[in-house]
Amino acid sequence: MLTEIRFAGFGGQGILLAANIVGKAAALFQGGHATLTQSYGPEARGGASSAQLLISDEPILYPYTTQEDILVVLSQEAFAKFAPGMKPTGLLIVEEELVRVSDLPPTVHVFSIPATRLAEELGKRVVLNVVIVGFLAALTHIITKEAYLEALKASVPKALLDLNLRAFEKGYACGLSARQREALPEETAVSEPAWSEP
Amino acid sequence: MLTEIRFAGFGGQGILLAANIVGKAAALFQGGHATLTQSYGPEARGGASSAQLLISDEPILYPYTTQEDILVVLSQEAFAKFAPGMKPTGLLIVEEELVRVSDLPPTVHVFSIPATRLAEELGKRVVLNVVIVGFLAALTHIITKEAYLEALKASVPKALLDLNLRAFEKGYACGLSARQREALPEETAVSEPAWSEP
Amino acid sequence: MSDNLMLENAALQVEEALPESMNPVEPFLRSERIPHIWCPGCGIGTTVNCFARAVMDSKLDPNKIAVVSGIGCSGRVAGYVNLDSFHTTHGRAIPFATGLKLANPELTVVVYSGDGDLASIGGNHLIHAARRNLDIKVICVNNLIYAMTGGQSAATTPESCTTATSPYGTFEPTLNLPHLLEAAGATFIARWTTYHVMQLAKTMKEALLHKGFSFIEIISPCPTLFQRRNQMGDGLETMKFYKEHGKTKHGADTASLDMTKSGDIIIGKFVEKKDRPEYIDHMREYYTQKLGRPFEYQVKTC
Amino acid sequence: MSDNLMLENAALQVEEALPESMNPVEPFLRSERIPHIWCPGCGIGTTVNCFARAVMDSKLDPNKIAVVSGIGCSGRVAGYVNLDSFHTTHGRAIPFATGLKLANPELTVVVYSGDGDLASIGGNHLIHAARRNLDIKVICVNNLIYAMTGGQSAATTPESCTTATSPYGTFEPTLNLPHLLEAAGATFIARWTTYHVMQLAKTMKEALLHKGFSFIEIISPCPTLFQRRNQMGDGLETMKFYKEHGKTKHGADTASLDMTKSGDIIIGKFVEKKDRPEYIDHMREYYTQKLGRPFEYQVKTC
């Protein structure tokens, strides 16, 4: 089964690293396949930034998303650009303070998190992306938490691992409670593991 | 009728200008066609230099000589390289002090002139090429003397015209006396006008 | 979300009260293209403010000013200024400007680009244009890095800096641009930082009015790719660093202007020569003399 | 023909009597390619004599010396010297040499080329290699012209000279190479003329032994395309001119070295610095420090 995920926001929010951690978790630590592509905005720096991640139990051909199962947006621009294209029953994760959600089909599951502020509270705004990853991890079951943690370890410099782990856990905790709050049904498209370990 | 002429020697002998004067005489002042191509030696400067001139009463296609009717050589190298390829009944003009003629079919008409020394006597070694042109003019009737003189005027800077005219006449005089000496038959390939004024 | 913003922002009310006020830089911008792509705390926008003021102060007709950029973050300036403007190829702004100026000497031709663009790939054109002393004004935003491509080291990167292509730190010697330019023959050479906005604007104005090849180096922060990677803080911290370490020495020996990672930055106007003739002027005179009649300049044919 | 030559030439008999004698330059030549293409009175061959002597005097192993040329009359040197030799593309001898040296630092890498090749089209590489202070020795035969292509004006052509592309005379300012090179960072800079053969050979030897980017400019006659067109006589007259107008000033301020058509030519060794580290040395040290273990240089893999 193929799961399509997009992370989008602006430069400096660590969009790519977030997607990379999720992809790595899927491809290396859960034995599946993952294809991650970046789309830079018009400009290499500072502009819009977006990453598309496909995860599947079989080799992936077409490298881009067509209709996202999961959309993570960290800017209003990104919301406006990408929300219309996502799956109507998909999962939408937004940065609470930066994105105002509107005009969505009611079937979309929306979760928001003040990731930037939480990251700032942790002392480093830059870890907002890892907060988001933790949040995503708690909200979906496609990848095990262990795989995420392995991927995180393999992705960040040693000196910053501790901070990143705390960011992940912070997001994860928010995710769990949000999940409870919203009573996300177990049977949504995104709630089952996409494949099992071979 | 097509007449094939080659001028060859080494850089600095003014090979190209000599050929240009003859070509210009034919194409502009005698109403025919002329195609002049240079073949540089391996190097642009100082090395071998050779110019091929085709003159004809109709448009010229193939731009190079295949078997020269007239060969003018000003260096031993040029002689060695080009003499074997000329027409066996053609006319060969050599710089007397620089070229030693050998191994030629007896049908070739050979004329030699100490052009360099004559030019040095005139005060400028560089006009050796015009001495040669004068020599050639006297030895052949393909182009009128008037056409040569017009071409010469159109080719050299005003300030040097006088010197060049003297060089031409010097060569021409040598040519006339050589012609008499050798009794060049009127009926050789090169002795008739290749075409007449339209 | 930013609901409280309106309340906090008293200025907006003022704007409503006095609608005739306008940002003085606005007429020089292609406003429809703002916000621009530059990062928070990037110095390039600041230099554009100075340039706009310099153009105003110079009293030159903006219709007769052309801006030519190469490629890079700094090279995007051409795209934002509301003047005839050319975004050329990487490194080739100066020869493009050379053709432009020679076709129409009435134009004031300004080359606005980055250090990598002008002094690495474009280095040959830089020295030869300086040699010719053609009347082109080169504004070089030196952020000590190749920014647009993601922060690779440049010929201008000081020693021991970490960049994308020098993960162990740079060990290559750093190019001293004013020194090179003086040796090449530029007749107007200055350096400021983005902190020194008033001085920069004044120098830019002088360069606009100088006749001959002019070169202004502006040391500028690239917080995203240079300062942060080198633990030098953000744009603001860099500006404070410039404030503290910028030492004005007009006429300083250009050989003394080497840049280091954390040392002083010597700034000022170093060279302003009137003795070398400008290229086109000289050409006109020369041909007039050689032709024995006035050389009628008629390159612009259509 | 030249029958009387044998008689006049007493030396040939001597050669027969003492067959072991040999032209000292011969082992450094690809003799089968001589006579070379250079014109009568061209200075390039003279510089090769000096180079051969310098190599001998340096005691370097000729098997470990590589000569890299660009394109031009001067660029033909690579084709005549009996060393590993590379005739590259126009203007790119220095970056080729950079790769060669970096692959095998044991090599003494000499770049031998013309002024147009090194300082016009190759100008960018010249300044950046000088900046790096990579241990390459650049010998620039400056005949003040693009010779190979038929005598067009060059950045080095003095004012008021007639060339194929400046039929009215040059009006562009002339590049002062030693000055530019000093600003760019070269650590050994000298200039001689082809008349100054002993000095040149000595300086070449010193450059071969200097560690760092070295630049020797040799003012050389191009009678065919420069001197004759400018009524300056042939090669010999030019050599006499050099003899008279060459003024030795070791350590002269490089800013004072401008070339003019008929003025004095200041010659000598102007710069010899030991304080800037050589590129590869510096790299080794730097990596050794950063890696925390000796950096084992292993670029040459096969």
Place this chain on the structure above:
Amino acid sequence: MPADPKAVLTGVHFLNGDVACCEGALAAGARFAAGYPITPSTEIVERFASRAPEVGGVFIQMEDELAASIALQGAVWGGAKSFTVTSGPGFSLMMEHVGYAAMTETPCVFVDVQRGGPSTGLPTLPAQGDMMQARWGSHGDYEVIALCPNSPQECFDLTIKCFNWAEDYRNPVVLLMDECVGHMTEKVVIPPAEQIDVTPRHLTDKRPGDYLPFKPCDNLVPEMAHAGDGYRFHITGVTHDERGYLAVTSQAQDKLVRRLCDKIRSAADQLTLVEEEGTEDADVVVVSYGITSRVAERAIRMARERGLKVGKLRLITIWPFPENRVRAVARRVKTLVVPELNLGQMVYEVERVAGGLARTVGVTHAGGGVHRPEDILAAIVEGAQ
């Protein structure tokens, strides 16, 4: 528009192709050339350096070909008609700027006098090895117009065509000469100025606010404006919209780059110059261009003397490739013989377009001279069977 008489050297001359090309440029209105010396092209700018000051024009010798090939474009936007000249190695260095001219729709002329390659090759000897480079040498999709003269007279005539078409299509145009033609001296007739048709720049008459530098007219070609005329326009080599502003999306790319290609592709028939003769009832047609067409003509005559039915199709326009003309001929004949001074370049195009309708036989030559007519003849004889 007639040519400016001041710059036209009306009369009958004995000129080589390089010089004739320069005279053509002057007649066409070129008043700016940026050059860098390289054999066998340099005579063109040497001539220009001498002639330009007489007519108020400027020649600048740049520091390298990169500079020359962009300075020329700066001059265009400053209001000049301008060109540069080079040969293979220099043309390789100019490739980035051929693409820039195509992308920014800068009307300008590149002259490449071909010599033997690859690399430094045979600097003083002829070849036709840059034919495909002229079409494909820069990265990305674009189209050029390229013409191939076979005599000094045509060097004059076609140079004028190049300048005119550059204006008509706002596109770089390449004059693909070869050393043989460039260094060949023949009679050249230069007509009076009023008989020379010069295309003026298609300058907009819109007011500044209304002008969009990349908004195409009906023929897909936008109008021009010059710096200093008050339009305050923007030009970029990045993908852009009609205003000239960067638009880095695949939609903008599709719109822009397709138009750039289509404006030339859709005009292919108007741009096609060929000489066709004796193809109606031919068994074999020799497709050739440049100097090779003159050698081929001799071979054709030799073949006809032997009674063979041989036609000639000489391509004067090389790019856009005269597909329709070649295909039409291919339908009628057994064999197309394609002699060229390279190891097979345009023969690929001929083969493609022939699409199996006729056999295609290349007659290759590595360069350094021209074919022996006998070699072409042999291919004709073979092809007639």
Place this chain on the structure above:
Amino acid sequence: MPADPKAVLTGVHFLNGDVACCEGALAAGARFAAGYPITPSTEIVERFASRAPEVGGVFIQMEDELAASIALQGAVWGGAKSFTVTSGPGFSLMMEHVGYAAMTETPCVFVDVQRGGPSTGLPTLPAQGDMMQARWGSHGDYEVIALCPNSPQECFDLTIKCFNWAEDYRNPVVLLMDECVGHMTEKVVIPPAEQIDVTPRHLTDKRPGDYLPFKPCDNLVPEMAHAGDGYRFHITGVTHDERGYLAVTSQAQDKLVRRLCDKIRSAADQLTLVEEEGTEDADVVVVSYGITSRVAERAIRMARERGLKVGKLRLITIWPFPENRVRAVARRVKTLVVPELNLGQMVYEVERVAGGLARTVGVTHAGGGVHRPEDILAAIVEGAQ
């Protein structure tokens, strides 16, 4: 020869194509890279800059692409395996030196990560617009080998192939990536060093007096020597004889340049890498390469779901063009569909080789994204009729 374990990052990784390419180069023995930054290729040398010092290698960032593309060749003659990486605009600047490498038979690798063009185009977005440039971008006649990966894993694998073939043929080899593959991150399996086959340089074992640097062996490829090894050889980009000495005649040109082309042309079949599937009984075969091959594969599956007989021919080797494989397929099918991220490049080759045996239909895309599989599907459906 097995790879040097010191430089091989054996294991399973999540890497993008750029990084995988760098790891491939290191595994293949590259210890020298000369680069100049350009999106989307720079990550390759950024990685190399970080990894090289660990294995005694050197990365140098040159002042421009001209310098990078020749420094790399200096390094080869100094004894290194070396490469450079770039994208369209930089590749255009490197063209002169691609020709120099071909002429001097310098074994080296050029990586071009394609982005939208022409000119600066779409710096961050994919295209396949440099396909023909890779073949024809330098002046004169020469041949290159060019490979086109479609995944990070292949970026690793094919980079090694590039280095190996560079040595086997003493020829420049181009890895034609595209932005999509370069910036695509996937699982990459790097085998143990001893399982990686690395071709050592074919150094001569002749003694100095006997060695001729351009005397071909039976496969038309000469042996190498390095500067400093006592051979005192000479290398030039001018036409030369077997000693490497200039020989500026059309005979020498014919001998040399024909051999340069023939050594690659005659090895075309050995150099052909393709993936062919389902072509035996197909009505339509989709011929594609690079990232487009993955999109095409999806379209093929969609077509098969509709019951159409569709085969795939994926070109991994682009140059020399796999003529025989394409022609063999053309003989069997109605239509060849050629989707590419350009406005028609390789489709010309396919059309030529098909020679009327099958219809050839291009599916163009100006770049900046990949095709919608539906567009390829439409061409398949159309082609099956």
Place this chain on the structure above:
Amino acid sequence: MPKGFVTITAERCKGCGFCVEFCPTHVLALSSAFNFKGYHPPYVHDAEKCSGCDLCGMYCPDFAIYGTRITAAQKKGANHAG
């Protein structure tokens, strides 16, 4: 009555803080709120002190702020309006 006033286009601002830091009279402060792009723009903290010198405008890399001197006429107008 201040000698000048400052105009802020908050949505252009990227929160660099240059204007706040280099305003000679400390008129400005960074807001704690985010604008649409997620940056903290400045707000006028002490309007009275503004001289309208436009140094903030010279510094602002985002063309998001500028100072205007209040002319006598304007003062009158403003008084009038107020």
Place this chain on the structure above:
Amino acid sequence: MPKGFVTITAERCKGCGFCVEFCPTHVLALSSAFNFKGYHPPYVHDAEKCSGCDLCGMYCPDFAIYGTRITAAQKKGANHAG
């Protein structure tokens, strides 16, 4: 007996005259004859004065001449032969 001797390869010579002009002891003169290439090579005009200093060799752009010092041993040999 001179201290040195000079060797001329006449066919390499292009007659530039450098050797003649710059021989410190004026050993050489240009021949009036041409060599094969048409140049006037030098000949030894005053062999006794030759010091074998090889300055002529240093100057000769055509590698057509060089000077050799006569060592004591050679002198003996030469004497012997003579």
